[in-house]
Amino acid sequence: METINGFLLGLSAGINCLIICCPYLIPFFISEHRNTNKNFGLILEYLAGRLSAYLIIGIISSILGLTLNEFHLSSRIYSFFLILSSFILFLHSFGLTFELNFLNVNAKIVTDRIPFLTGFLNGFNFCPPLIAAFSYGVSSANILKSILFFIFFFFGTALYILPFIFLNFAAKVENLRNAGRIAGIFVSIWFFIQGIYLLFKV
Amino acid sequence: MVKLSAIKSFFISFGIFIFFMILFLFSEKRGINYLTMKVIYSFFLGLITFLIFFTGKISLYRSIFFITSAISFIIVYKFKLWGITGNFFIAPQRNIPEVPFCHIALTSNFFITFFDQLKALFLYGWDKWGFYTLGIVYIFSTLSIGQGFCSWGCFYGGIDEGISKILKKPIFKVKSISPKLRDLPLGLLIFLMLSSLVLMEPVFCIWFCPLKMTTSILNNSDTYIYKMQIIIFLLIGIIFLILLPLFIKKRTFCSFICPFGAFISIAGRINPFKIEIINDICVKCGKCIEVCPSFAINNEYKVNNYCTKCFLCIEKCKENAIKLTINKQFNVYNYYFFILSAIILGGTISSFFIPEALIIILNR
Numbered sequence: 001m002e003t004i005n006g007f008l009l010g011l012s013a014g015i016n017c018l019i020i021c022c023p024y025l026i027p028f029f030i031s032e033h034r035n036t037n038k039n040f041g042l043i044l045e046y047l048a049g050r051l052s053a054y055l056i057i058g059i060i061s062s063i064l065g066l067t068l069n070e071f072h073l074s075s076r077i078y079s080f081f082l083i084l085s086s087f088i089l090f091l092h093s094f095g096l097t098f099e100l101n102f103l104n105v106n107a108k109i110v111t112d113r114i115p116f117l118t119g120f121l122n123g124f125n126f127c128p129p130l131i132a133a134f135s136y137g138v139s140s141a142n143i144l145k146s147i148l149f150f151i152f153f154f155f156g157t158a159l160y161i162l163p164f165i166f167l168n169f170a171a172k173v174e175n176l177r178n179a180g181r182i183a184g185i186f187v188s189i190w191f192f193i194q195g196i197y198l199l200f201k202v
Numbered sequence: 203m204v205k206l207s208a209i210k211s212f213f214i215s216f217g218i219f220i221f222f223m224i225l226f227l228f229s230e231k232r233g234i235n236y237l238t239m240k241v242i243y244s245f246f247l248g249l250i251t252f253l254i255f256f257t258g259k260i261s262l263y264r265s266i267f268f269i270t271s272a273i274s275f276i277i278v279y280k281f282k283l284w285g286i287t288g289n290f291f292i293a294p295q296r297n298i299p300e301v302p303f304c305h306i307a308l309t310s311n312f313f314i315t316f317f318d319q320l321k322a323l324f325l326y327g328w329d330k331w332g333f334y335t336l337g338i339v340y341i342f343s344t345l346s347i348g349q350g351f352c353s354w355g356c357f358y359g360g361i362d363e364g365i366s367k368i369l370k371k372p373i374f375k376v377k378s379i380s381p382k383l384r385d386l387p388l389g390l391l392i393f394l395m396l397s398s399l400v401l402m403e404p405v406f407c408i409w410f411c412p413l414k415m416t417t418s419i420l421n422n423s424d425t426y427i428y429k430m431q432i433i434i435f436l437l438i439g440i441i442f443l444i445l446l447p448l449f450i451k452k453r454t455f456c457s458f459i460c461p462f463g464a465f466i467s468i469a470g471r472i473n474p475f476k477i478e479i480i481n482d483i484c485v486k487c488g489k490c491i492e493v494c495p496s497f498a499i500n501n502e503y504k505v506n507n508y509c510t511k512c513f514l515c516i517e518k519c520k521e522n523a524i525k526l527t528i529n530k531q532f533n534v535y536n537y538y539f540f541i542l543s544a545i546i547l548g549g550t551i552s553s554f555f556i557p558e559a560l561i562i563i564l565n566r
Contacts, residue, residue, distance in 0.1 A: 023396040030392075097382060175467070175507065178382050182389025183396070190397060 005136070006149040010156020013129030018160040020125055023187045024089060024118055029167035030180035031096055039165040046119035047161060051154045053123020054133075058150035061134050062143045075198060078124055082195035085121035086188040088114050093184025129157070204537035205258035214255055214538075218545060219248035225550065239557035246270075246556070247549045254541060260513040264354060264544075265363065271552040272360025274559035281562050305344065306358070308337045309465040310391060310406035313399040347544050348473025349466050350511035352456055352496070354544035355551050358413065359510075362455045366447035366495060373449045377488065379497050384457070384508060387464035394461055406461060412439030453495040457508070467507040474528045475540050477505045477515070483523035490515035490524060511540070 025046070029039060092114055133153045136146075170176050206214070222244035229240065246267075253263045308315060315334055322331035344351040352359050390410075398405045409431060438459060446454035456463050477498075479490070484503055491499045498509035505524075516524045525532045526540060 019400055023393075023400060026392065026396060173468070175385050175388055178385035179388035179392055179464070182382075182386055183392035186389060186393035187396065190393070 003148060003152045006133070006152030006154075007156045009129060009133060009136075010153040011159065012156075013132070014157040014160040016129050017157040021122060021161060023191070024085070024122060025161070025164045026167065027089070027093060027180045027184035027187055028115075028118075029164055030171045030176050031093065031184060033171040033177065034168055036165055036168055039168050042115045043162060043165050046115040047154070047158050049116040049119025049121075050123040050158075051151070053120050054130075054150040054154050055147060057124070057130070057134060058146040059143060062146035079195045079198035081121040081124045082191050082198065085118055086191035086195060088118055088121075089184050089191070090188035093181045093188060097178070097181040097185065129153075204255060204260065204534065204541070206255045208256055211252050211255035214542070215248040215252035218251045218542070218549070219244045221546065222247055222549060222553065225553070229553075235561055236557060239560045240553075242560060243553060243557045247545060251541075251545055259517065260537075260541065261517050264512065265367065267545075267548065267552075268353065269360040269364040269367070271357050271548065271556060272364060274552065274555040275357040276361070277559040277562055278555045303337065303340065304407075305341060305356070306411070306460060306462040307404055307407050308341055308462075310394040310461040311398045311404045312395050314402060314404065317399075343547065344466060345470060345473055347511070347540065347547055348470030348475055349463070349507065349509060350473075350475065350540065350544055351466060351470075351547070352460075352463050352510040353512040354548040356456075356462070357551060357555060358460075359453065359456055361413075362443050362447040362453045363495065365444055366451045366453060368448060369451065372451040375492075376450045376452065378491050378499070378501055381500060381506070384497050384506070386458050387460055388467065390459065391461035391464040409434055410438060410459065411435070412443050412455065412459075451495070452497065453510075456510070457495075457497050463508070463510075471507060475511065475536070476527050476530070477509050477511060478525055478527050478530070478532075479503050479505060480523050480525060483521050485521055485523075487520075489518050489520070493518045511544075 029042075034042070133150060136149055171180070223241070226237075226240040226244070229236070250263050250267045254260050257263070315337060319331060319334035319338075321327070322334065344355060347354060353363075394406045394410075412435060438455075442455040442459050446452070479499070481503070486503060490503075491501070493514050494509075495512060495514065496508055496510050498506050499515065500506060511526070513526075516526070526536045528536050528539070
């Protein structure tokens with residue numbers, strides 16, 4: 001039952017995940033031209049990052065048995081992860097735009113390693129579907145059931161993320177590649193401001 | 203370059219005059235005042251067409267038409283706002299019905315528009331559905347002249363162009379810029395589309411629009427945010443719409459901010475009209491790079507997708523090395539096709555403002 005419920009919740013609310021992940025994924029995938037296979041690998045890494053975050057949330061929710069209202073830290077945690085992921089996106093986009101090296105690490109190498117980390121950080125975005133899933137985990141009060149629920153919830157939402165693989169067609173155009181990097185800078189600044197605002201508002 | 207005899211120019215311009223007179227038969231606004239102004243407006247378009255074909259000075263007469271359109275737009279919109287709210291800039295009420303059908307907002311809020319259209323379709327909201335469809339038709343119609351819309355049809359573009367024409371010579375000479383910097387509005391467009399989708403609100407209109415067409419939707423409830431919005435609005439307006447165009451004589455708002463220009467630089471690739479520099483003739487004097495108001499010619503003398511087809515480079519090139527091509531083929535008829543298409547598109551869009559602006563001016 002957990003499997004079906006989790007999958008259906010993910011499927012019905014996955015459009016939220018798509019909207020929230022768009023600002024990270026679109027600039028990331030159009031900023032460099034890669035082949036479809038490479039993009040597929042990067043998406044899997046990103047999704048693996050999200051799955052890890054979901055599993056952690058699943059375990060915490062079932063162990064602690066806390067509701068999100070009591071779990072007042074959720075917004076603060078999210079704002080912290082938002083700021084962190086904005087830094088990563090900024091380093092990536094800024095590094096690619098101006099062809100800079102950070103701490104002797106080429107931006108391109110960093111680029112290929114960030115999908116997992118970004119996915120992990122994005123996974124902590126307590127959006128409405130995740131709150132619903134969290135509540136389910138709390139009510140189940142069973143670690144195994146909760147993990148199973150979150151894994152299938154993840155599969156349901158992941159279906160919406162997969163089409164990003166095909167953004168490599170847009171990345172063929174040089175103007176769009178440059179624009180993707182610039183958009184990445186704008187998005188990172190926006191998320192940084194939003195993160196700070198949220199941190200102090202809570 | 204196009205230059206015709208007086209008789210040929212007259213017949214072409216008379217055709218334009220008749221075209222717009224017929225177009226106005228279907229117009230909503232009637233009455234003797236409107237009729238007179240429509241005749242005057244049709245005559246004005248005919249005259250512009252005549253002067254373009256007779257003198258061959260496309261850029262000069264295009265500019266006159268373009269700036270007139272922008273001034274008329276400001277007069278009409280701001281006076282309507284004044285009539286409704288008693289204020290030219292900050293409108294206290296929400297949902298001002300007189301906000302123009304803005305192409306910049308349509309593209310930067312594309313996902314919201316698309317979402318709203320789907321919603322209207324599923325909820326049988328045909329009135330709204332029709333409105334959004336009209337918006338999409340409007341955007342597609344701009345593709346008929348591609349990025350040329352930015353120099354012939356856009357009713358905002360004439361503002362920074364007008365200001366850039368005030369001084370005879372630039373105070374600071376900026377010849378060319380990094381190609382990456384030229385992609386800034388495209389990056390901004392992607393950001394605006396995504397952030398608008400996430401927040402489900404028109405981010406460009408609220409935060410970036412220097413004309414603040416929709417000041418009524420600023421967030422008045424949070425003073426801190428409201429102040430931030432006003433600061434950004436003033437900064438972008440003063441720097442990109444007034445100071446930079448004045449000092450460097452370039453269209454800086456259109457080149458570095460406008461998301462619609464960015465959209466059409468990609469979508470407009472399907473348009474066959476292109477400005478090309480013929481390398482065998484070009485002596486690389488740099489004049490075209492210097493005069494281009496949109497930073498559309500790079501140091502390798504290649505015209506990029508941001509060319510707004512203002513024809514200034516063609517007129518300034520003494521070697522006659524710059525041509526208007528259709529699918530890379532040059533023919534003198536290319537000019538006729540393009541200019542007539544541009545006048546019909548630009549004239550149709552401006553027909554919503556210029557006759558009404560004339561009435562407002564005469565009534566006062």
